[in-house]
Amino acid sequence: MTNSPETSAPFAPGSVAQAGPLLDSLERTLQDEYSVVRLPDDLAALDPTDAAKVRAVVTSGRNGVPSELMAALPNLEIVTNFGVGYDTTDVAQAVARGIRVTHTPDVLTDCVADTALGLMLDVFRRFGASERFLRDGAWESGGFPLTRRFSGSTVGVLGLGRIGQAIARRAAAFDTSILYTTRRPVEGVPWEHVASAVDLARRSDVLVIAVPGGAATENLVDAEVIDALGPDGFLVNIARGSVVDEDALIAALEDGRIAGAGLDVFAHEPHVPARLIRDDVTLLPHVGSGTHETRLDMRDLTLANLRAHLDGQPLPTPVPEMSAL
Template sequence: MTRILAVGRYSDVDAAALAAMGAQALPSAAALAALPAALRAEVHGVAFMGHESFGAAEMDLLPALRVIANFGVGYDNIDVGAATARKVLVTNTPEVLSDDVADLAVGMLIAQSRGFEAGIASVRSGDWQRRGPLPLARRVTGRRVGILGLGRIGREIADRLAGFRCQIHYCARTPRQTPGWTRHGDPLSLARAVDDLVVAVVGGEETRGLVSAEVIAALGPDGVLVNIARGSVVDEPALIAALEQGRLRGAALDVFWNEPAVDPRLAALPNLLPLPHVGSATVESRAAMGELQRRNLSAVLAGQAAVTPINAP
């Protein structure tokens, strides 16, 4: 039989749909080694969900593996090179979540700039009545905003911000067709040209630390940094120092270096708006992501082309 492992913590709906395909649930890839070797030898497909590492060691425990279908667009935790070397196809779930991640990025920029967290607390606590208005916030309309990575999600963010009459600058390896937006060749040049910066590049080794201490310094004490991509893209200790010392006005992060174990210094910063990696966490996106994951899995196991493959082993 073709055995499928559903690795990760799925919603009831997705867990049921995977079970209907004959998948066996496994809460974590760390539990792979504990499975009987005879069972592992029969596994042809892995439905993967989560941010834990899935590399050569895990793949070697599944000698008959043909496909890793990731639930999510980012796959920096999956060793695609190791998969290709083992003739394992890797798929992801792009596009279906781009709108949600873009909505989140724009909402985070507004909420951070306009002081939503302090405002909500002021009403709930009664401080509005007792102590009066909060210090003035800052405008979003018309800001110069840099988009680091103008892929599908970055483009959706830029399109939305254009509706706020923001001047869009971007950094991408290749020039894109845009309505007059300004391209920059590197993050530092981008940061120097803008007020605020939104990180929308892929994760992984090639983007690690791209938002360096120098880039953060170039944004300066009037700048806001938004990251909806991967925590690894930002030099987190440099960001914490800049926020603590007021060298950056604010930040809004949906992703962190060591999530969900967020650095307590970050969690305590009043000029940071933190969210628990909810970029795609809507009923609508998650339903579409689960469906696309299962379509990829079924297609490959049936010997057909994957819908959204990452590699070509």
């Protein structure tokens, strides 16, 4: 078990480490306040003496603190994650060792939900494709093909946490019918609960994925779910690329078994399979929370978690698995 924050000594130089790139202003603040050290990308290059000094790691959802790195840091007390997703961090090992893990929920909910709405509108109305049509000079030869109406459609939301509910509220403003699937019905929401992802897809014009990443949801949206959407159904993913069987999605698109997709996340980011670069797919480079305002809010919350641990105060936003610590 690591030291509790109540008994921890002040952070000495080398106590705070950075894993992977972070927002520039966050990196500067960490350097100014803690003389942060950068952990090497190659674990073999990590000096054991330096590793033993590390008590806190600041990282992002893309890099995290995976099993091998965590095991190499014997005195680690806290992982502060810049991002709401933390599936790249070995939370099970952290719980076993008494290492605290935090993330930055809530502050990015609105921007991610806005992105989901934008993707839904684009896959139905094909605004991006029609703009490329105009820019390429094709309008001179005829009009752009007709598209689909989004208003009045049925939107299925897979996962109804903070972000899922924000997506549903936005979509409902377009007079859509909202369905959702979770393990158990969510109390206090006006939308219909559907028992399974397959049934949700079958009843939806667009399936929006808003579940956390990690082993529990890997390939949750598999070939059966994708096929249930049918040739008129769309798939939108603003969650994690690991949630979707990417090969099954590509096959369904190529065979015309679904109408299209809007994707902000991918299985092996930043790699995007060439077969996904199609006119019926809207592709974004994981920009769901990518606004100046949200990034600054995420920075401030990351720092607040780190400072709270150092000061022996309750953590503002520990990950749910930390409730037992």
